[in-house]
Amino acid sequence: MRSNWCGKRIDPGSVILVDDREIIARLVPDAFMTAGHALGGLLDGFSALERIKRRPPDFLVPDCNMPGLSGVQLLHIVRESSQLQSLPVLLLTGRESDERIVRYEGANAYLRKPFDAVRLVGNAEAMMSGGKAWT
Numbered sequence: 001m002r003s004n005w006c007g008k009r010i011d012p013g014s015v016i017l018v019d020d021r022e023i024i025a026r027l028v029p030d031a032f033m034t035a036g037h038a039l040g041g042l043l044d045g046f047s048a049l050e051r052i053k054r055r056p057p058d059f060l061v062p063d064c065n066m067p068g069l070s071g072v073q074l075l076h077i078v079r080e081s082s083q084l085q086s087l088p089v090l091l092l093t094g095r096e097s098d099e100r101i102v103r104y105e106g107a108n109a110y111l112r113k114p115f116d117a118v119r120l121v122g123n124a125e126a127m128m129s130g131g132k133a134w135t
Contacts, residue, residue, distance in 0.1 A: 012038065015060075
């Protein structure tokens with residue numbers, strides 16, 4: 001257990017990041033690992049869904065627009081599952097028009113690309129500890 005930026009004690013959590021752009025998958029893990037969290041990076045929504053069903057994470061970060069199963073579609077599946085519906089989800093989006101969609105799709109929060117990895121980790125920690133995102 002460690003303290004976050006405001007001194008609140010937090011347990012390390014498991015996070016799944018899903019983005020079809022490899023640059024995101026390379027940049028984000030260091031910030032989560034430095035903060036003491038385990039991060040699994042996946043490149044598509046179908047792989048993420050399979051992984052989530054096998055071993056649900058403490059936090060999910062999918063990209064809105066991916067080929068195959070999009071982050072929004074993945075979010076719908078998560079929210080319809082009695083086992084997963086309380087899973088905190090922060091959607092990443094690269095388009096301003098997605099921000100309006102995300103608000104109505106059941107995500108706990110969203111970040112627009114490009115984003116600061118430290119801000120992403122802060123949002124994850126806030127939501128994993130039962131608080132609200134500070135996006």
